[in-house]
Amino acid sequence: MAIIFGVILSSCQEETIQHSIHDDLGQLPNGFPEIIYPEENEFSLERWALGKKLFFDTSLSIDNSVSCGSCHQQELAFGDHVDFSIGANGAFGTRNAPSLANVAYHPYYTREGGLSSLEMQVLVPIQEQNEFNHNIVDIAAELQMDSEYQRLSIAAYDRELDAFVIARALANFERTLISGNSSYDKYRMNPQAQDFSAKAKKGMELFFSERLNCNSCHTGFNFTNYEFENNGLYDEYADTGRHRLTNNPNDIGKFKIPSLRNIEVTGPYMHDGSLASLSEVIDHYSSGGHDHINRSEKINPFSLTANEKEDLILFLKSLTDHEFLNNPLFFE
Numbered sequence: 579m580a581i582i583f584g585v586i587l588s589s590c591q592e593e594t595i596q597h598s599i600h601d602d603l604g605q606l607p608n609g610f611p612e613i614i615y616p617e618e619n620e621f622s623l624e625r626w627a628l629g630k631k632l633f634f635d636t637s638l639s640i641d642n643s644v645s646c647g648s649c650h651q652q653e654l655a656f657g658d659h660v661d662f663s664i665g666a667n668g669a670f671g672t673r674n675a676p677s678l679a680n681v682a683y684h685p686y687y688t689r690e691g692g693l694s695s696l697e698m699q700v701l702v703p704i705q706e707q708n709e710f711n712h713n714i715v716d717i718a719a720e721l722q723m724d725s726e727y728q729r730l731s732i733a734a735y736d737r738e739l740d741a742f743v744i745a746r747a748l749a750n751f752e753r754t755l756i757s758g759n760s761s762y763d764k765y766r767m768n769p770q771a772q773d774f775s776a777k778a779k780k781g782m783e784l785f786f787s788e789r790l791n792c793n794s795c796h797t798g799f800n801f802t803n804y805e806f807e808n809n810g811l812y813d814e815y816a817d818t819g820r821h822r823l824t825n826n827p828n829d830i831g832k833f834k835i836p837s838l839r840n841i842e843v844t845g846p847y848m849h850d851g852s853l854a855s856l857s858e859v860i861d862h863y864s865s866g867g868h869d870h871i872n873r874s875e876k877i878n879p880f881s882l883t884a885n886e887k888e889d890l891i892l893f894l895k896s897l898t899d900h901e902f903l904n905n906p907l908f909f910e
């Protein structure tokens with residue numbers, strides 16, 4: 579009798595835990611719109627758990643050396659701290675790994691915007707020679723031999739683990755990487771908030787000022803309007819950005835405007851990680867950047883005092899969401 583009781587109790591506990599995970603994942607920060615899941619990939623805890631397991635599984639790479647989580651690290655807002663991350667067989671990438679915080683809201687993926695869904699994006703790192711250098715069909719065949727994966731796959735999608743399941747489960751997990759509880763957000767909810775300093779407030783005013791004009795591009799709840807812009811980084815671009823996709827010369831040097839959430843931990847900056855610090859980023863913008871023919875008209879030189887520069891950096895650092903970076907739900 580005692581044993582039966584014990585079993586009932588623990589399954590109730592498990593249900594309670596599942597409920598609270600579900601609630602925590604479903605909770606959106608103030609001002610964040612509803613997340614739209616594709617019809618064939620609605621959120622479920624089983625799908626999320628499978629996606630999370632895949633996200634941290636190095637056997638997705640050809641030499642079992644890297645997982646998605648190697649280049650997209652939680653404490654770095656699911657970005658990386660090097661200019662180019664190392665993929666399978668020690669190969670270097672050619673772009674800086676972006677943060678995956680709030681990717682659920684992006685209208686398209688990669689820096690030139692060539693992919694329209696997270697499900698489709700999954701195939702890129704899997705096949706890219708300098709990422710996993712692998713093949714999703716072979717990965718599925720390997721993982722099918724693992725009984726735990728098979729069990730999770732049936733529970734999540736009611737079918738054997740295949741390419742369909744891998745892409746959808748990873749996307750299901752990625753859509754829950756939501757970040758919107760920074761000290762700036764807390765200040766917005768309650769202007770009396772203690773950890774938003776007077777200097778950060780001055781920096782915020784600069785950021786939103788006409789003089790600096792940062793929010794003409796880095797705007798909205800995720801600090802981006804997702805447009806493609808040339809911010810004057812170079813005279814000549816080795817990586818031509820959106821032009822790679824469209825072949826239109828007007829697109830040379832245009833990249834998807836990145837979110838600035840958690841920017842403190844996602845350096846080095848820009849598509850190629852060429853600016854090491856926020857101080858360098860601000861120097862870049864205050865100089866007006868290089869005079870490229872496609873440079874946006876919104877980029878204009880400005881000057882800042884040393885104090886103002888400090889304030890602007892403090893504001894950018896107030897966008898760090900420590901709860902997100904340390905949320906145990908996302909621990910490997």
Ligand code: HEC
Nearest residue numbers: 645646649663664665671673674675676687688689703709
């Ligand atoms: C070797 C490092 C590396 C690995 C491993 C890796 N990524 Fe990435 N990821 C990158 C880089 C670099 C980019 C930027 C690519 C671009 O813009 O062309 C990127 C871009 C992305 C994007 C698009 C983000 C945006 O802002 O558009 C998503 C989503 C993503 N990765 C998810 C994943 C998933 C899921 C996995 C595992 C299946 C994975 N990545 C594995 C380095 C990596």
Ligand code: HEC
Nearest residue numbers: 790791792795807809833835836847848849859863874876
């Ligand atoms: C014309 C639109 C535009 C304006 C105005 C603008 N930015 Fe950007 N910003 C971009 C684009 C595009 C990128 C990405 C460029 C790349 O990937 O090479 C970027 C990148 C950044 C990055 C690096 C993000 C990362 O993850 O690597 C920071 C930080 C940044 N901008 C801050 C600012 C600040 C501060 C201002 C105001 C002084 C500002 N931006 C004004 C378009 C703009």
